[in-house]
Amino acid sequence: MEKIKKFVKTEVKICVAVFIVLLIFFFVFLFANLDFSLFYLSLEIVTFCLLIYLFICWVTFKKKENLQEQVNQLLIENRQLKNTIDIERKDLEEYFLLWVHQIKTPITVSDLILQKEKNPYTCQLKEQMFYIREYTNMAINYMKLKDRQADMDIAEVEIDKLLKSLLRKYSGLFIDKNISLDYQPIDTKIITDARWATILIEQILANALKYTNSGKITLSFDRDKNALKVKDTGIGIKSEDINKIFDRGYSGFNGRINEKSSGIGLYLVKKIAILLNIKIEVCSTVNVGSEFIICFPKQSYNFVR
Missing domain, CATH: 3.30.565.10 (Histidine kinase-like ATPase, C-terminal domain)
Incomplete structure (x- = not known):
């Protein structure tokens, strides 16, 4: 019923226009004293054409409405999916940042151990631990770039x-x-x-x-x-x-x-x-x-x- 009401609203202008034209012709036939059988024939032809036109418009209208409903449904699903992705990404970022901060503790402990130990591999291990620390800082900075304006x-x-x-x-x-x-x-x-x-x-x-x-x-x-x-x-x-x-x-x-x-x-x-x-x-x-x-x-x- 809602679709019919909406369709009537969209086509009411053309129906009114046809009615006004027919009304004008009616008065022309009336005052000119013409044969009304021609008017009735014209009325039947115009009405038939109008019905065909309205039928075509109705089919087209239904297709558009169905398509619009599908688009609206896809938009709703897209928003829901986007919200789900945003939540999952936020959870992942929070976990990642937590992990990066937690891994700094064993890095610090390893540095302290290396400072006490002296052997041929100490310098190499210290260098690698330095880079591990820098990679963790790089990861944090990479994540913070997404919220750079506040920083x-x-x-x-x-x-x-x-x-x-x-x-x-x-x-x-x-x-x-x-x-x-x-x-x-x-x-x-x-x-x-x-x-x-x-x-x-x-x-x-x-x-x-x-x-x-x-x-x-x-x-x-x-x-x-x-x-x-x-x-x-x-x-x-x-x-x-x-x-x-x-x-x-x-x-x-x-x-x-x-x-x-x-x-x-x-x-x-x-x-x-x-x-x-x-x-x-x-x-x-x-x-x-x-x-x-x-x-x-x-x-x-x-x-x-």
């Missing part, structure tokens, strides 16, 4: 403070791998979020240390480009890999050979760079080294929201 604090930051905190953190790795550091105070400020910028620089510095077995790492600042440069004398990146290194899960030839790459670190760098309106340039030569140029915005700070 943004754009301000003027001394770049030396960012670098010195990282250099203190990685000093042991520099010593254990016998890699020298070429760094002079930069004495300049940038406009950015200190925490996320630190994570970005750390990923690039960690990669430089990871893939450098001898030589040095150079930190410098190009004032004209407002860019921090991180240069190493590591194994380098193949030219065909450079355009792919920021893709999620891509480890490249070097990562597969050394079994050190998760394919997440530089993807995290790319996401943070987009967030902070930072441009990353890469220059590299295999068996010579790589240089990552982190270009901070100069005047326009259109950060992603």
